[in-house]
Amino acid sequence: MDLAYGAEYETFRQAVKHFTDENRDNVPRPSGTGRPSDDQRKWQELLIKNGYAARTIPTEYGGYGAEPDILKSRIIAEEFTKASLPLGLASQGISMLVPTLLELGTEEQKKQWIEPTLKGEVVWCQGYSEPGSGSDLASLQTKATEDGDDFIINGQKIWTSTAQSSDMIFCLVRTEPDAPKHEGISYLIFSMDTPGIEVRPLMTMTGYAEFNEVFFTDVRVPKSQIVAERGQGWFVANATLKHERGMLGDPNQAGTRLAAIIDLMHEETLSGERLIDNPLFRDRLVQLQARVAAMQFHGMRLLTASAKKEDPGIARLVVKLMGCELNHQLAALAIDALGELGVLYERSPHLRAGGRWQRSYMFDLGLIIGGGTAQIQKNIISERGLGMPREPKPARKEGAA
Amino acid sequence: MEFALSEEQRMLQDTVGRFLAEAAELDVVRKSAEAHEAFSRKIWTGFAELGVAGILVPEEHGGLGLGILEAALMSEMTGRHVAPIPFIGTAVMAPLALAKAGSEAQKASWLPRLASGEVVAGVAVTEVIGAREGAGVTSKGDVLTGSALFVIDGPGADIFIVADTSGSLFLIEAGAQGLERIDLTTIDLTRPVSELRFEGVAAERLPDSSPEIIQQVIDAGRTMIAADTLGAGQMMIEKAVEYAKERKQFNRVIGSFQAVKHLCAEMAAELEPCRSLVWYAGYAQDALPDEGSLMACHAKAHLSEIGRFVARTSTEVHGGMGFTDLVGLHYWFKRIGLDRQLLGGPERVREEAARLQGWAA
Numbered sequence: 001m002d003l004a005y006g007a008e009y010e011t012f013r014q015a016v017k018h019f020t021d022e023n024r025d026n027v028p029r030p031s032g033t034g035r036p037s038d039d040q041r042k043w044q045e046l047l048i049k050n051g052y053a054a055r056t057i058p059t060e061y062g063g064y065g066a067e068p069d070i071l072k073s074r075i076i077a078e079e080f081t082k083a084s085l086p087l088g089l090a091s092q093g094i095s096m097l098v099p100t101l102l103e104l105g106t107e108e109q110k111k112q113w114i115e116p117t118l119k120g121e122v123v124w125c126q127g128y129s130e131p132g133s134g135s136d137l138a139s140l141q142t143k144a145t146e147d148g149d150d151f152i153i154n155g156q157k158i159w160t161s162t163a164q165s166s167d168m169i170f171c172l173v174r175t176e177p178d179a180p181k182h183e184g185i186s187y188l189i190f191s192m193d194t195p196g197i198e199v200r201p202l203m204t205m206t207g208y209a210e211f212n213e214v215f216f217t218d219v220r221v222p223k224s225q226i227v228a229e230r231g232q233g234w235f236v237a238n239a240t241l242k243h244e245r246g247m248l249g250d251p252n253q254a255g256t257r258l259a260a261i262i263d264l265m266h267e268e269t270l271s272g273e274r275l276i277d278n279p280l281f282r283d284r285l286v287q288l289q290a291r292v293a294a295m296q297f298h299g300m301r302l303l304t305a306s307a308k309k310e311d312p313g314i315a316r317l318v319v320k321l322m323g324c325e326l327n328h329q330l331a332a333l334a335i336d337a338l339g340e341l342g343v344l345y346e347r348s349p350h351l352r353a354g355g356r357w358q359r360s361y362m363f364d365l366g367l368i369i370g371g372g373t374a375q376i377q378k379n380i381i382s383e384r385g386l387g388m389p390r391e392p393k394p395a396r397k398e399g400a401a
Numbered sequence: 402m403e404f405a406l407s408e409e410q411r412m413l414q415d416t417v418g419r420f421l422a423e424a425a426e427l428d429v430v431r432k433s434a435e436a437h438e439a440f441s442r443k444i445w446t447g448f449a450e451l452g453v454a455g456i457l458v459p460e461e462h463g464g465l466g467l468g469i470l471e472a473a474l475m476s477e478m479t480g481r482h483v484a485p486i487p488f489i490g491t492a493v494m495a496p497l498a499l500a501k502a503g504s505e506a507q508k509a510s511w512l513p514r515l516a517s518g519e520v521v522a523g524v525a526v527t528e529v530i531g532a533r534e535g536a537g538v539t540s541k542g543d544v545l546t547g548s549a550l551f552v553i554d555g556p557g558a559d560i561f562i563v564a565d566t567s568g569s570l571f572l573i574e575a576g577a578q579g580l581e582r583i584d585l586t587t588i589d590l591t592r593p594v595s596e597l598r599f600e601g602v603a604a605e606r607l608p609d610s611s612p613e614i615i616q617q618v619i620d621a622g623r624t625m626i627a628a629d630t631l632g633a634g635q636m637m638i639e640k641a642v643e644y645a646k647e648r649k650q651f652n653r654v655i656g657s658f659q660a661v662k663h664l665c666a667e668m669a670a671e672l673e674p675c676r677s678l679v680w681y682a683g684y685a686q687d688a689l690p691d692e693g694s695l696m697a698c699h700a701k702a703h704l705s706e707i708g709r710f711v712a713r714t715s716t717e718v719h720g721g722m723g724f725t726d727l728v729g730l731h732y733w734f735k736r737i738g739l740d741r742q743l744l745g746g747p748e749r750v751r752e753e754a755a756r757l758q759g760w761a762a
Contacts, residue, residue, distance in 0.1 A: 009402070293678060318673050
């Protein structure tokens, strides 16, 4: 254990501080759509140039090319947060596709896609889930049949965030219908402008359409746009899901949320008494504070393990389950502290934080379900982490088809 | 920056864990508990021979001179093996009090004997945190009057470190005139506690004592208790998983039922981040003193909650067998139960965490 910042890191921190001071007035305006604005892309380019985004991506693919160093990453995050400056883009393309291509893509694919993705010029969506294939993702039915040098894709995807503003999709399709379900899937990447793709927004309980349904009718994709081999898509996707689960359980988000609740409880009052002075709410706050601290330290432990190329085992498997649940509980505390004000929504008078807490509370439930439900996570933890047996396959009934 | 145990720390923990796995087998623990022993002299002697009774004692006084983090790693092992030994008072709280507040003569006289395991020290600080039954010790000069409850490592102690109500620490030998020790029986027979009654007892003041040092002693004690629960909880999870893989009902091992698997997954998911919290709390007391008290509170309170969840859930996974004396799972259940209340239950400790941050008067 050594959490001390040595001289090298203090120098690094000064450099980051210098950058944030210099750029205090350059906060990029967001576009308000699913695509980064010109401002945001310029900001992203500046961050990459200085090593504050795409830090460990090799330079030949448009990254900064630094050695992984968890402390430097942490210092960057700390200093940007302190200065209220946005960090680099965190899209599905950057957090999921880029690591997957780095691990499994061809040299040509890496050269073609990583750099424009990092710069926010190419926006990606993920085509995994289908209406009939959620937890049992490997049962997916969107099919790709061969036609000369192309695949012809037919089927439907669901829960596709940013589909309407994406340039490209990374998509799981069934190419080998006769193979066992895990061995018949391929991972294709193709343009969302390809004829035959229809995107329909999917309204959720939050009142917003955070997701879409995507329909494919005879969509023609060159065979060369496959990542890894035919039939290996399931294994490619698992490499990607690993990145997604880490992202969904991000403990820094919980830290930011906790800080906002602490402020809220100092500002909001009930019959003239500040919520922070109410022992029951204060007790809930301190309980969650301990959980946030535990998850933050847990994240530091995992980062250390990954920097040393060690397998942290079960410690990694619990992050998605615990991280999403914690975020949900934080939103719940904020709502309860606000009481009646906590249920105001849309453009109501007396609305707090733009209705953010209710929206988070509902959206987080979606995150607890999405990316591998809590129940699937518990299967993974018990089977892979604790070595417990899988559920036996139901015996096939005599004479059943 | 590195958030991981060093090779030396891992080796030390493994060595002590292996020793306790053998020396504190369930049969041995059971015999010691059923005989209502103050502690197992045999295990304590073996433990001390590894040098770890002196884990916190400075090297010039014959100890290892290590930190609170290393001590927490030891405490995790004593919890894991429900070891009936006086670790938290004798090897952590008393040496810390003496090293920080004792005179040179007191240090020279007692620290080497604590480090060797020859002397056992009871620690009476409960009333600084919260008094029950009107307990509390007052001092007039160096003469003590009153009573102290839940004295850690009290039974079998040769000396006592006692905090009075005004922020001073005192050392008293067990045979002192006017001192009465009454042993209390808790659910946990592996670590009995005592009540002390003082009727004008002449004590030795630790000359540099202060409320801050008493707080540091309590912080260290809380971190040890959290680590004890971590170790005990980890063992309860392992036992539940092992049992669920063997026990068959409906022609299947029960561990293949999701209802059972998910209980095991929930326990592991809750306990695993606790390990990181305990490490940080220990490390903070060694290296980040501003955070030491708050992190000790968080570790103590959070482990109390997760410990309770793991203790009852593991017992349920064991079904009826978990409820029997024969299987002995209850030794861990009770250890976690005592840990929860010592040096402040979670509600009390969270209130203190709020005060430390200026959120409560």
